[in-house]
Amino acid sequence: MGWGYDRWVKVFGACALDCPDGCSWEVTVEGGVAVGMRGAKAHPVTRGALCVKVNRYLEQVNAADRIRYPMRRVGRKGEGRFERIEWDEALGEIAERLGGIVEEYGGEAIWPFPGTGNLGYIQGTEGFPVRRFFNVLGASLHDPTICSAAGSAGLKYTLGTAGGMDPEDFAHSGLVLLWGTNPLTSGHHIWKFIQDSGAYTVAIDPVRSRTAERCDEHLAPLPGTDAALALGLMNVIVTRGAHDAGYLAEKTVGWYEFRSRIMEFTPDRVAGITGLPVERIVELGERIARTRPTAIRASQGIQRHAGGGMALRTMACLPAVTGDWAIRGGGLHYSTSGHYQLDVPSLARFDLLPNPVRTLSQTRVGAGLLEASDPPVKALFVIAANPVGSNPEQRAVIEGLSREDLFTVVLEHFPTDTVDYADIVLPSTMQPEHTDFVAAYGNLYLAWNEKAVEPPGECLSTTETFRRLARRMGLTEPALYESDEDLLRTVLRGYDIDRLRTEGFLKIEPRPVPIEKINFISPLAERAGHDPLPGYTPPGDPGTGLILISAAPHYFLNTTFGSNPELRRRTGESRITIHPDDAAARDIAEGTPVLVANARGSFEAIAEVSDRVRPGVAATTKGRWAKFTNGATVNATIAERDSDFAGGAVFHDNRVEITPR
Structure with missing residues (x-):
């Protein structure tokens, strides 16, 4: 996509952040530099408008604290002290450590940990293409339970699909x-x-x-x-x-x-x-x-x-x-994800696994790192994720990442709380710096993302990083070296990829809802050990105190943008909202510094006394970095416990006590 003068061009892009809208955007490039970004006016959902967070995305791309070079830890885990190293040195060390772990403990001792920091199907989204690399090594499977697993499973019991x-x-x-x-x-x-x-x-x-x-x-x-x-x-x-x-x-x-x-x-x-x-x-x-x-x-x-x-x-x-x-x-x-018919199996290539392997839960990082055995987890490969900032039971996550015998590699854009515990940090590209596509889970559009500019420093795409690592390890499986273009055509088999690339977005045909009939009685649910009928399951935290909700803030998206100075300023300090009746019973006034705590942990906040919450409920927001909040966030109080279906997380099933400090 390009028009106008010889000096500048506009390039189709797509927001790959963890938001249902999957917006289509246009990047204005002048002299090889991205100088502007706006929502695509022609996109029927985006309609030319981005959100308050993504309006600052180019500022994020060019931020001073962006990681631009490979780094090796030189301090203790958690200190966040690193030295710059060359790519060849970084890949060599990773290859040697992974090879040694496979030889001594077997491939299952490696835990690939992709998150939802990037929902592009080639560079992100549960790490499908890079799963090929880990399959060849025989690594443990990663179960992405933290986001929408429970609800999707419930809808499938009723509708036969999670697509609505x-x-x-x-x-x-x-x-x-x-x-x-x-x-x-x-x-x-x-x-x-x-x-x-x-x-x-x-x-x-x-x-x-x-x-x-x-x-x-x-x-x-x-x-x-x-x-x-x-x-x-x-x-x-x-x-x-x-x-x-x-x-x-x-x-x-x-x-x-x-x-x-x-x-x-x-x-x-x-x-x-x-x-x-x-x-x-x-x-x-x-x-x-x-x-x-x-x-x-x-x-x-x-x-x-x-x-x-x-x-x-x-x-x-x-x-x-x-x-x-x-x-x-x-x-x-x-979620509309159930409507897409993308060829994910051919992208992930689970057929490359040498044997059936164990599965580790994304929601249970602490337990996985501290309790898994036969074999223990000896290597953690974090991609587009920040478990210290995003996972339940923050104290257990940190304890697990602090293990000196755990080799941790993190692919990242910024020095997150999780990066501080890495042994090797690898710089990865951001959305204007690679080609990919997004399948929105809040509408029925595929959106194309064309590479617009060269990445800064020595940043590499995730796929290129693993191609180089596979070569360094001497792996011979041809699937590990397929180009991004090959991967795109594999997963988009059945869709008009050339039209998508030319027009920037493409609406798909939805699948029927329900798939056949509404299942008020579900034999599938019964076989899984659940009530065959829909019903009501009470909350699971039996503790006393207030029920704490930790919803999304207006200026952060999960922990993305958590280090952006302007968005941090707009978000303000950590606050917790409690009803006037609950505040009076605890001798808490507006603006009182408080400690929010339970048996799992605690964090500090400023009280906001308001009837925006009902009595018995308190509300705060997620997405803050622990390094900016005295070492702990709301996730310090949340249980590493499964919900009823599919091992989902229980962020809002959390009781706390709030006291002045």
Whole structure:
């Protein structure tokens, strides 16, 4: 893509950060330097607008603290002291250490740890292409459980797919439930389609977020009780005879049995579970009963508790009871990833594994590093991830990374908290510096990212890093040396890659939802040891104190941008919001420095006393770096414990006590 004068050109790009919108952008390059970036106006979702974070992306690319050269640790682990070394020296040391570990302990002693810092399918997204390298070594498998696993599993039990409605169809909704999501902070483009519809909007969230303040109505249930609320709303609908009997007879399995489950959750019972007034539950149930179509937007935060998978499984039943799955503008949207038919198996090449190997959970880093045996983890390869800043049980993560017998390599852009524990740090390219594509999980568009500029210093793409490392280790498997172009054509087999590259983005055809019929009774769930019927699983933290929610901040994205001076200034110091009643009981006033603690750990914050949270709940934000917050963040208090389905994380199933300090 290029036009204008000889001196400058515009290049299609795509945001690969962990956001549902997967925006398409245009980079203006002058004299080989990226001098401007804006959202692509022609993209039907981006519509020319990026977010407050990505508007500063070129500033991030050119930041003074960016890692530009390979480095070796010279201080103790955690000190963050390094010396610059040559690539040849870095690759040689890595090759020697990995080779020795494979020989002494076997390949499973190596843990490749890709994260979601880059959602490009070639340079990021769970490390599919570089998995080839680790498969040849026989390394342990990495299970990406930390983000959306529980909710996706729950939806598959009900719908046969985690893919839901087309988010652009929110423009045709009559009623929109924004359930446990704050799109004006995390994925704001869907708000435009909601506005286009003129629909009545209801925010269901324990916190009165930016989005909740813009909605027509806000309900604040206790965290982790969403499935009970969904059952209560269905109870109101069925009791009033507003269910779609025809749709239920033709398109569902197990309606009779599920109806009995629904009738157990009367508004009175649900009020006791959720902490909501009975009349509010009844009013919303009646509104859903008389409004067609109703659409639900739920995002990852809603499933980060003990019953998170069941919550999504049950919520997906609501549009079936009303028949809204059959109406444009009705249904549920959680993630569109289930609609893409990308050839990931050919990209990852798990057939290269010499033998079946063990799987290690992304959510359980501390346990994996401290407790895994036969063999123990002897090498950790972190790619586009920051487990010290992003994982539960921060103290255990740090303890594991502090092991002197653990060889840790980190591919990174910036000196994160995790980098401080690395033995070798390798500089990697950022989005304008390599070619890739993004498959948005908040819409149905593939977006192309063309290399626009050369990387600074000695930064290499992730794929090129592993091609060089494979060569240094003397590995002969031809798949390890395929070019990025070959990898792109492999994973995009079945899509028009030339059109995608020329036009910058391409809308895919969605798969049917449900795949066949709505499964109120799921034999698949039963075989996995779960209740065959959708239901309600209570929160799992039995402790006392306040329930702590740690949602996304407006100016950070996970821990990305955590070192950006301007975005840190806008975010301000670490704060925790508590209700006036809870503050008074603890002798806490507005602005009081407090300690937030439980048996797992603690962090410091400044109290904000506000009715933005309901009594019994406290709220803070994630994404801060420990090195900027006296060595600990909210993740110090969060349990390294699995949710109900697929080993998901439980960030919002967390009880703490808050005291003045």
